[in-house]
Amino acid sequence: MIDISFAAALPAGGARVLGVWEGGNATAAARASVVAAQVERALAASPSFGGREGQMLTLLAPADTTAERLVLLGLGPFGELDAHRARRLGAAVAAELGCAGVAQLAVDLDLTPETAAAFAQGLVLRLPRLSPWQTRPEPAAHPTLVAATLRISATAAAETQWRAARAEAGGVLLARDLVDAPANVLTPRAFVARAQAPEALGVRVDVVQGVDALEAAGFGLLAAVGRAATEPPALVTLTWPGAGNDATPPLALVGKGITFDTGGLCVKPADGMERMKGDMGGAAAVLGAIHALAAMQAACPVVGILAIAENAVGDSALRPGDVLRSAKGLTVEVIDTDAEGRLVLADALAHAASLRPRAVVDVATLTGSVVTALGRHMAGLFCADAGFATALRDLGDAVGEQLWPLPLTADYDDDLKSDLADLLQCAPAGRFLPDALHAARFLQHFAPAGVPWAHLDIAGVATADDDRPLSPKGATGFGVRLLTALAERLARPAP
């Protein structure tokens, strides 16, 4: 992570970032600086630069200053910057300058402690990444930015805000690393090992590992999905008691952690199968959120549950037609071994229910159906509790991780009726199946009754094929900031 500092006076050298409002008016700070005249000339010479949000104009080797370059940053419509816009602006700067040879940024933008922290977080979140597995990368792909100083008079307040924002960003980067890691590196055992990290921050980590141990504890679905792989499946429980150690019931976060999904005996087509290394994006988001909350010493007690397994092909693999007994006691008839996510989540949700949580959110790269429905800009939200659903959507909008509600109704129950068991795992094959809806309805049987529960299907948004405002292409870490924000919201009394 780049080094962020806050100071009343900016250091010499590096790139100096100045703001220009939409319409071409430089900010007060820019007008007051020694380079004001150059800024005015540059703006006059660049009619296509309108100060729209994220636009940038670079002046190399400016006069009368030690700065190597001036960067005029379009701020968008004149008015107060909110945290979300500040974050996007920071991200835009990181995208433009992250690999451009600039080592130091000096940001001169009239920021408040809150927007300064958000701007800094944007820088961190959007900085281009270098894959650890590229041994001879192109120089142009090397991030050069190592430090940024933001000018602000209330430095102490900004640093306080930044501690939380940095913790959150750290959780996002952790989740992205896990999703990007190939499945021969992030195996089930390796994932369990990585999940130990928050122990250093005061998180209790409990692991049930291995087919026999899981079966003995009743987690028949998770054990069945993981039994063909060479490395054992595991259920990891991460308990953050909350900074105040208060006795309120925890928020439970449940993540699907399939380290690689071949589809099992219902093997997937070869085309695109490499993407299935990211089928643990839900568990990565949960681990990232727990890490962030512990690092920021969050008040809200939170428990994270990771259902970790590799869905492999093998002589002991789960078969279509098998009937399994879940941790909840409900029996499930397997139709498609490639609909494994809902099986491992079902057991993890039942485990969450046993912890008497105040609310439960599960996160999973669950279905292709949700990608057909919502594409790659929003996650599917399934939630029967209207108030909880609205709160989640609002938080998603605020942090830039958007959710869209999809139906969770009894309309589709007939599709999941089994002649043999309590439930069908999914509807028998057909051309146009609303599989995301089926999956959500299936999971609802395992969610605790009487407390709010939401299911987030992030199959379309956990990774991106192109750069996004707040993340370079690749794993996005979607969910970490949303879940962190939810825990913080729950810790505060309702307004």
Added chain:
Amino acid sequence: MKISFAKPAVPDAGALAVLVAQDAEPAAFLKDLDGTLNGALARARAAGRFEGKAGQTLSLLAPMGTDLDRIVLVGIGKAADVDSLGLQAAGGSAWAALADDKQGCIVIDGLETSRLDEGEAAAQVAYGALLRSYRFDKYRTTEKKDDKPKLSKLTVTSPEPGAAKKAWAPLEAVAAGIFLTRDLVSEPANVIHPESFAKECEKLADLGLKVTVLGEKDMKKLGMGALLGVGQGSARESQMVVMEWQGADDKKDAPVAFVGKGVCFDSGGISIKPAGGMEDMKWDMGGAGVVTGLMKALAGRKAKANVVGLIGLVENMPSGTAQRPGDVVTSASGQTIEVINTDAEGRLVLADVLWYAQEKHKPKAIIDLATLTGAIIISLGGEHAGLFSNDDGLSDKLAAAAKATGEKVWRMPMGDAYDKQIKSDIADMKNTGGREAGSITAAQFLKRFVKDGLPWAHIDIAGVTWSKKDSPTVPKGATAFGVRLLDRLVADEFEAK
């Protein structure tokens, strides 16, 4: 089937259905009837585990003490929860239980339906029975007479038969519209093609609608290159039909416009579809079918609103003259479209009809319906239509009408991020944005043909136009989903009260 209303009485012959609430004491009618039957009803209820739950029925064949062929009890659930949808469903279930007799009677007695008056309640029951009675069997020439439903005379009782009759008239008109839609959608594509469809529309002039049919020459003059491109591979001439209903007192009041996709058969064109299931593509004119049935319903009940229905009728066929992937067409709006996939043809047809509707009729709101995408079925299944709109107010009104009619809609998102998926390198846009968010990108495409500021909604009915199973008021097959919804929208939001 002839439907009449009368005061509650036990008929001399035929079949009798009695609606029974779950939690109420048997009403006077039922007690008297049970007396006549020497307690057989009470014994049958116990033996048949009949509680009166919604949808439950209990049939007594040839009951002693009467000449009736059968007595059927139809559950309607808890009396306090019964609404018009519940009564319609009960009427539909009653029809199914009575269909083997020529003459039937449905008794509603002692139902404390707090939300509806007694006349209205009887009319809703009759409406449900009529909607369920629809059958498209004209091509079943060898079906045995005994295998067909026989019910030709149905009486529904009400303490207020006069009020029931009054409430019935508009419902019967809407049912006539629904049946027209179901007929049009059920007819095979060798019978209903663009020209024959347009002829069916012309018949509606009898109801006071102004019907105008435009052929390919007219549409060429209007520059409708997007629609014409879709139809150019077919032996049938493409048509656009405009149906105008001037029901408002102020004839100059801007109309509300309904636009329907009428691809009478969709082979996919050069981007041809797989053979499995292609026969379903006879109902790819479902949107146009709904708009036509809706116009019949509105005219039939003399709606006090100005409404214009416009449908684009084409056949999408592969041939030497068919449009090719890669072709660029110019729409009536002047915007150019690169045709990437000839099977994404519905939006091309709608683009030109939407534009024409706005230019010519200056509507105050515009709503289009289309069996547009397979993606909407994968998104929402067969219970909800997908609703896309640029206007929260119109969306909320549609959602309210959906709730009242049981034709459910689910709002889907739109936005610039999705719009980017249909950018073309050589034209203003391309006609498909790929599999991901396939229904949303289709809606983004249509939005580019809607003028700024005009409230617009697009309803993707691909998942709800055809049903594989009977429901109480919709027999399997063509559902006519949308007629009830939009009739209700017009009644609640666009008619003078």
